[in-house]
Amino acid sequence: MATRKRTPGSGSVFKDGKGVWRFRKDLGKDPATGKRRILEARGRTKAEARARFEAKLAALERTGLLPGGMSPYLADYAERWLADYRTRVKPTTYRTRAGRIKACTDVIGHVRLKDLTPEHIRHCMRVLGERLAPSTLKDHFVSLKMVLDQAELEELIPVDPCRRVRPPRVEARRVPILTEDQPRQLVAATRRMDESRRGPTDPDDNAEMWALLFELAFAAGMREGERYALMPYELERRDGIPGIHVRQQIQAYGLPDKAVIPKWLDATHLYGILWLTTPKTDAADRFIPIGESLWNRLWARIRRLDIAPHGLVFTNQRGNPIRETTEIYHWNKALQAAGLPKVRIHSARHWTATMTAQSGMPDDARTSIMGHTSLDMTAHYTHWQPRALADMMSKAIPPIGDDEIVEAEVIDE
Numbered sequence: 001m002a003t004r005k006r007t008p009g010s011g012s013v014f015k016d017g018k019g020v021w022r023f024r025k026d027l028g029k030d031p032a033t034g035k036r037r038i039l040e041a042r043g044r045t046k047a048e049a050r051a052r053f054e055a056k057l058a059a060l061e062r063t064g065l066l067p068g069g070m071s072p073y074l075a076d077y078a079e080r081w082l083a084d085y086r087t088r089v090k091p092t093t094y095r096t097r098a099g100r101i102k103a104c105t106d107v108i109g110h111v112r113l114k115d116l117t118p119e120h121i122r123h124c125m126r127v128l129g130e131r132l133a134p135s136t137l138k139d140h141f142v143s144l145k146m147v148l149d150q151a152e153l154e155e156l157i158p159v160d161p162c163r164r165v166r167p168p169r170v171e172a173r174r175v176p177i178l179t180e181d182q183p184r185q186l187v188a189a190t191r192r193m194d195e196s197r198r199g200p201t202d203p204d205d206n207a208e209m210w211a212l213l214f215e216l217a218f219a220a221g222m223r224e225g226e227r228y229a230l231m232p233y234e235l236e237r238r239d240g241i242p243g244i245h246v247r248q249q250i251q252a253y254g255l256p257d258k259a260v261i262p263k264w265l266d267a268t269h270l271y272g273i274l275w276l277t278t279p280k281t282d283a284a285d286r287f288i289p290i291g292e293s294l295w296n297r298l299w300a301r302i303r304r305l306d307i308a309p310h311g312l313v314f315t316n317q318r319g320n321p322i323r324e325t326t327e328i329y330h331w332n333k334a335l336q337a338a339g340l341p342k343v344r345i346h347s348a349r350h351w352t353a354t355m356t357a358q359s360g361m362p363d364d365a366r367t368s369i370m371g372h373t374s375l376d377m378t379a380h381y382t383h384w385q386p387r388a389l390a391d392m393m394s395k396a397i398p399p400i401g402d403d404e405i406v407e408a409e410v411i412d413e
Contacts, residue, residue: 011147021046023053070158074116075109081147087262090277091253094260100143103128113157116148125168131342137168177347177354177383183218185337187211189338190330205304209314210330212297213322217345220288221352221370224345225249228322229276232302233309235295236287242295244288246371250274250321271320284371314353353381358388 005345013023020042027037029268034198041056043049078101086094107124108116121144129137145162152160190211216227228250236245253267253275254257261267267277279285297311307313349370356366367378 022051023049047059071112071114073109074111074113077113077151078105078147081150086260091259091261092251097143101147102139102140104140104144113151116161118161121161121165134168135169138170141167174383175347175350176343177351178340178343185338186334186340187215190214190334193333213314215294217348218351219294220244220290221349223250224324228314228379230313231310232307235298238287241289242292243290246279246284246286246288247280248276251277274321281373283373286371288367288369350381350383353378354383357382
């Protein structure tokens with residue numbers, strides 16, 4: 001009796017040595033990676049294996065992984081793109097990007113990829129632009145473009161329609177920072193603040209803690225999460241110079257039972273939604289020299305509170321990690337007490353970048369101190385002050401006009 005062969009391209013079905021039915025099909029090469037793709041489903045019965053196989057096949061066609069009769073909807077493809085993106089970035093980055101893309105798919109997610117036009121992109125930006133700031137709107141555009149660039153790479157669309165649309169316009173805004181002497185006033189006012197709070201924490205010690213946190217923000221230019229994560233073992237002396245070897249940060253990744261932590265990311269749960277993890281980038285792992293006075297006061301706190309080498313230097317009255325919202329509250333309170341203009345706490349990093357530039361520090365050294373990956377970013381954080389510009393101009397430009405004193409008679413009318 002002749003053996004009946006399966007239709008070419010339909011795949012294969014067989015029972016393995018353990019009695020499990022398998023449906024398997026070669027999907028050909030992935031247009032994006034060039035790698036061979038095999039789709040397989042298993043079941044206790046042949047019918048169960050077939051049903052699972054067809055469900056997987058339908059999901060691939062729905063999200064565009066496999067060419068089908070219809071082009072996938074943007075919302076379905078974006079869902080698949082985000083699932084892959086989540087494995088390659090940190091949870092905070094994923095959360096932000098997912099929110100941007102969802103906002104876009106809420107507007108045009110019902111359109112199939114092959115039917116997307118530049119006008120769909122412009123319409124999406126107009127709708128979102130009614131409620132978003134220009135800088136945020138541009139990030140939505142960039143996020144959508146990332147998705148459609150990948151769709152183009154996978155040959156699901158001939159060209160990304162975002163390429164034919166001008167990105168939303170954003171005007172650069174100057175970040176207000178404190179003047180050269182104002183951080184000293186802020187820290188002094190912090191130490192004088194009334195810190196009468198419930199709990200076992202000494203009010204004076206609590207005020208000193210906030211003063212140290214604010215001083216580190218200016219003197220070391222550390223990011224918020226880096227300061228919250230400071231531990232005694234990060235305090236080092238190199239060639240006799242006291243400093244901080246920034247090795248970690250605290251980030252809000254979510255509750256342990258809900259947070260999705262990629263396997264490649266080193267993250268340890270601390271409390272609530274807070275996790276101890278690696279610095280923002282490789283460049284953020286850096287050594288920052290600090291003054292002897294700040295060094296001694298940090299160690300005085302460590303010894304007074306008997307903080308272990310891998311214990312947090314800064315905690316709240318319950319011994320838990322500092323939260324950004326709590327620091328902002330104390331920051332604004334200190335600004336008010338010192339009679340200073342209201343600026344964001346992250347502006348302290350801008351102040352550090354500015355002061356190091358005005359001191360004449362080389363650009364590559366400033367980039368290293370700030371933990372940036374490029375000089376362009378450090379330049380973005382630098383805001384030259386009028387006094388420094390005037391001093392440099394006076395040295396650079398020789399006298400040009402007549403230096404003679406001209407007497408003038410003022411006539412009152």
